[in-house]
Amino acid sequence: MTRALVVGAGMAGLVAARDLTAAGAEVVVLEATDISGGKLRAGQVAGVTVDVGAEAMLNRRPEGTALARDLGIALTHPTTATSRVWTRGALRRLPRTLMGAPLDLDDLAATGILGPDGLDRARHQVPQPLDGDVSDISVGDAVAARFGDEVVDRLVEPLLGGVYAGHARRLSLRAAVPQLADLLGREEFTVPVPTGDLPPVFAGITGGMWQLPAAIEADLRERGAEIRHDTTVTAARRDGAGFVLTTSVGEERADLLVVATPAAASARLLGDLAPAAAAELAALDYASVALVTLAFAADDPGVAEALDVGAAGFLVPPVDGRRIKASTFSFAKWDWVRDAGSGLLVLRTSLGRHGEEASLQVPDEDLVRASLADLAEATGLTARPVDAVVQRWGGGLPQYRPGHLDAVARIRASVAGVPGLAVCGAAYDGVGIPAVIASARRAAAALL
Ligand SMILES: Cc1cc2nc3c(=O)[nH]c(=O)nc-3n(C[C@H](O)[C@H](O)[C@H](O)COP(=O)(O)OP(=O)(O)OC[C@H]3O[C@@H](n4cnc5c(N)ncnc54)[C@H](O)[C@@H]3O)c2cc1C
CATH class of the missing domain: 1.10.3110.10 (protoporphyrinogen ix oxidase, domain 3)
Incomplete structure (x- = not known):
């Protein structure tokens, strides 16, 4: 039986593992942390389970929604509340x-x-x-x-x-x-105003997007695949027609290898196998971000008046010089969040842009304080939160610089020169969940 190793149990690794398992391979997924899902993760704020990473996926691309349906997961959609832009001293409607x-x-x-x-x-x-x-x-x-x-x-x-x-x-x-x-090149910069019943732009899952990787993991185990947590892969080398991986708990051998990690880890693992790909990946920068999830008592004086105003949150242009870059009023965006947090208004702020890592290198309380200060100025909110949870995503999002598509073509050419090897994940064809799923399916198909 063909044995396949998949490094990384984020969405990319899990989806590649699923396709390889379905094709009859013996699959082992090696994951550095103690949990699968990567940037899809659950957290608790004031006893309510919410996403503390990705919270939605594009509904107008098929990959994510099709996968969820295949796993028997019912989809939901955001409410019709829209986002504002906090700029020039006011919360302003977002134009088309x-x-x-x-x-x-x-x-x-x-x-x-x-x-x-x-x-x-x-x-x-x-x-x-x-x-x-x-x-x-x-x-x-x-x-x-x-x-x-x-x-x-x-x-x-x-x-x-x-x-x-x-x-x-x-x-x-x-x-x-x-x-x-x-x-941008056309004389008229316009697209038709949508008419009729268009499908919603985004989809989510009642209870949180983190359930998607959890369901893939359960499905994989049922089909006999292995997922090993707390197993960091530190090196990879060729062994005849196969591969040997050095991990934090020993060596692993396989005929096929899928590297589904963020670029820095992938660069380290591909150094001997595909040096040209490794060099390109080592040059791909990432932005670090932090999400602060806050729960407020809805009946605290002033809370509903400040927050429950029909908006799904707001975005903040960097030129306005605030600490937060956005706030999502999760209770207004998702009916399930409002229902789950009875008597609570749960929302989140996000901080951190590429090149501004130092602004996140402060204690959690500072990020909470900065979030509350900006929320107060934007909305007039003065109440204290009942609970606050900080989730940091160091190296969370790859930065596709001009020339990225050419770099990815060179990476794929280099990897294709090593039979049995494939790469996938957010570093390549798009950071959104559907794009990551597509890259994983492409990687598995290349090996099969
Ligand atoms: C805060 C945040 C919010 C987001 N929100 C959305 C959203 O709402 N909608 C959306 O579509 N997208 C969103 N994204 C983007 C999307 O979630 C990610 O691009 C996608 O989940 C990445 O999946 P991945 O499998 O490529 O990588 P990851 O999720 O990073 O998974 C990689 C895995 O590899 C593991 N790993 C790393 N190194 C090693 C090693 N040496 N050995 C073993 N394992 C290793 C990691 O621990 C991790 O589990 C968001 C991203 C962030 C950071």
Whole structure:
């Protein structure tokens, strides 16, 4: 029987393991921590179980929703509450945009997000045809060339910050927002206003997204695969036609190897096997973030008036100089969170952007205090939380710089030169859960 080792029990490793198991391989997943799921994880705040990592997935890509259905998990969707932008001293409605690039300039004007000069520049937009041969530029540079800097600073930055915790002027247009690349060159910057019953943009799971990896793990065990926690893989080498892994608890051998770890670990493991891929992966930067989950008593004076205002939360442009970069009013975004925390309003803030790791290197209480101070200023909230939980994600999100797609092509070419080896995960084709699942399925298919 073919034996396969999968390094990393995040979504990528678990999904690759599932496909390999289904194809009849004997699969062992090796995971450094004591729990599967990677960036999908449960935490407790005031006795309520919530996600302290990823909390939703795109519904308009099939991979995540199809997997959940296959596992018998019922999906739910966010409420219709929308996010605001906290900028220029007020919480303002988010206009229609494509990742921050405005689709309706009158709508943008009505929000007050831009000052008069910024709005004037946006109205004098200059189409930016991108030559197909020009390799890649940053999202921020491309949008600024068409709409001006303030659109980037007050709209693109907070929206991209929410997904990548990165900076618009350092993230690849083609890798991070490919839909924009084409549209920015057109005379009319517009997409049809949706009509009729479109499927919701996002899906979640009642009780939390962390249940998705938990269900894959249970399914894997049922099918005879092994998942070993507290097992850090420190080195990999060729052994005839197979592989030998050195781990914190001994050596493991296999015919097939899937490396499903973040780039720094993958670079270390591929150093001997695929040095060109290892060098590219070692150069991929990550942003660290922290999530602070807070629970407030709904009947505390002023709490509902400040928070329960029909918004799903707000985003904060870096140019406004606040500590938090976003707050998600989980109780307003997800019916199940409101129901689970009876008498409580549970929300979270997120802090940390690429290159600002030092701002997170403070005690948990400082991150809670900074969150409360910003929430107070944005919403008028003065109550103390009943409970607060800090989850740190050091090296949480890869930063796709301009040229990322070419780098990934070189990584795949290098890995393809080693029969039996495959790589997958958020470092390659997208950081969202569906994209990570797709990369894992591609890795398993390449081996099969
Ligand atoms: C705070 C946060 C919020 C997010 N929110 C969303 C969201 O709402 N929706 C969405 O679609 N995406 C979201 N994302 C992105 C998405 O969750 C991740 O990109 C995705 O889950 C990454 O999966 P992965 O398997 O590639 O990597 P990971 O989840 O990082 O898994 C890698 C695993 O490998 C293990 N590992 C590392 N090194 C070794 C080693 N040497 N030996 C053994 N094991 C090792 C790690 O412990 C980990 O378990 C979020 C990300 C973060 C950080």
